[in-house]
Amino acid sequence: MESLQKKLLAVVACLTALAVFMACAMYRAIYINPENLAVTTLAWKNKSIPADMDDVSLVYFTDLEYGRYETAKRAQNVFDRIHAMNPRVLVFGGDLFEADVEITEDMKQQMIQWLSSIQAPLGKFAVLGEQDLTSPERLAQVQEIYNASQVEIIDNSSRLICNRTAAGIRLVGISPQEDWQAALQADQFTVLISHYTDPFSSEALKAAGIDYALGGNSHGTQISYPVFGGYRSWPGSETINRGETTSVEFPYYISTGTGCIKVNARLNATPEIVYILISA
DSSP states (O other), X not given: OHHHHHHHHHHHHHHHHHHXXXXXXXXXXXXXXXXXXXXXXXXXXXXXXXXXXXXXXXXXXXXXXXXXXXXXXXXXHHHHHHHHHOOSEEEEOSOOBOTTOOOOHHHHHHHHHHHHTXXXXXXXXXXXXXXXXXXXXXXXXXXHHHHHTTOEEOTTEEEEEESSSSOEEEEEEEOSSOOHHHHOOOSSEEEEEESOSGGGGOGGGTTXXXXXXXXXXXXXXXXXXXXXXXXXXXXXXXXXXXXXXXXXXXXXXXXXXXXXXXXXXXXXXXXXXXXXXXXX
């Protein structure tokens, strides 16, 4: 009997510890983690990068989702951090506003002010996400904001980024309704920017000469349980949605984004800004 009691006490102790752990994890996921904005640093070093691009900095961020959960306070922190980095190039990976939010004139002007505050002398660029395309009205609002902020949309097109000379690196932007032929001109060090990440494994890209790719959309699955993984999958990022876990023809990085959707919580998917240092 004494042995059975000890076993029962051990089971109760384990269950209690598990319950406490889960409660602490959920508290952090809801009340702490969404506010903990991290900066991830990457280095691009490649012999095809021209010397004039040496030490050029590029900041990439995505999935701002300004609206219900990504409040003005949180968004202000994102842009303050980017401003302090003083990037030469700025790239946004799509989903400027949460899909269900009604964009007021004040919100529009605030977004223009935030984006305009980033100088980025070698250019500011963006691709569209599915939440930028929920309606013709939403698309027009997003385009108006980008035009007023000197941010160039590069969906299904490419831009050569240069520093002092005509030699540079190429940014290739892909829309959720991708058009590879219109975009791919891989004659320099070429970086693919796509909101959706499943296209990274597309047959069309196998011989395209992509040197690196940046994606978003999935928020790192936003809530990722140990062992079990993400709590849900997102269209456009159902097979490639975290880190660098899927083998494709080129290296890539999938950002967890900065905002939250569906639920105001993050677990094992810290919101982030990506700082990239380019070197020859």
